Amino acid sequence: MNSVVFTIEIHEKNSKEYRKGSIMLNKEMEKAYNDQINAELFSAYLYLSMASYFEDKNLSGFAHWMRLQAQEETGHAMKFIGYIQTRGGRVLLDKIDKPAQEWESPLAAFTDALGHEQYITGRINDLVKLSGEINDYASGQFLLWFVEEQVEEEEAAGEIRDKLELVGDNPHGLLFLDKELSARVLTSAQDE
Numbered sequence: 001m002n003s004v005v006f007t008i009e010i011h012e013k014n015s016k017e018y019r020k021g022s023i024m025l026n027k028e029m030e031k032a033y034n035d036q037i038n039a040e041l042f043s044a045y046l047y048l049s050m051a052s053y054f055e056d057k058n059l060s061g062f063a064h065w066m067r068l069q070a071q072e073e074t075g076h077a078m079k080f081i082g083y084i085q086t087r088g089g090r091v092l093l094d095k096i097d098k099p100a101q102e103w104e105s106p107l108a109a110f111t112d113a114l115g116h117e118q119y120i121t122g123r124i125n126d127l128v129k130l131s132g133e134i135n136d137y138a139s140g141q142f143l144l145w146f147v148e149e150q151v152e153e154e155e156a157a158g159e160i161r162d163k164l165e166l167v168g169d170n171p172h173g174l175l176f177l178d179k180e181l182s183a184r185v186l187t188s189a190q191d192e
Ligand code: OFO
Pocket: 040, 043, 072, 073, 076, 116, 117, 120, 150, 153
């Protein structure tokens, strides 16, 4: 008798309905995650466009830094894709906006990069806010990684922007910074 009850409980816990009730993403959250995938892929597109701009100016170290940044952004999009799927949601890809193609100077490009990261930070904060409003505690945990990541993203872009401001019109300073940026490598966490 007891074993029959036990079997029924196990069956209920493994049934799709049971899993849906506990892990399925709220539709509003699913839409917000899909929009974030688009924003992360746009980030990758923007930084690839900046890489192309720097390559054109023979600043291969800056171009290298931007290419790795684009790779990192693709990794961010992949994290959201994986998470939507883990939670039983549906990934829906949309078109990606055209990025800017020219900048007045390396300083202007990094000023834009910093501004873009601040915008992305705002979007991540909105996702955290939404997860709280709908009591999606699992999303709250998942999003913490991105909250910390955005601190690093803003710091990295801001530091290079500040150095470019110091360098001003000095070509030696610019080439020195170009060499420094050519040494960038992705850590395994950034590469995920
Ligand atoms: Fe994905 O952090 Fe930059 O944009």
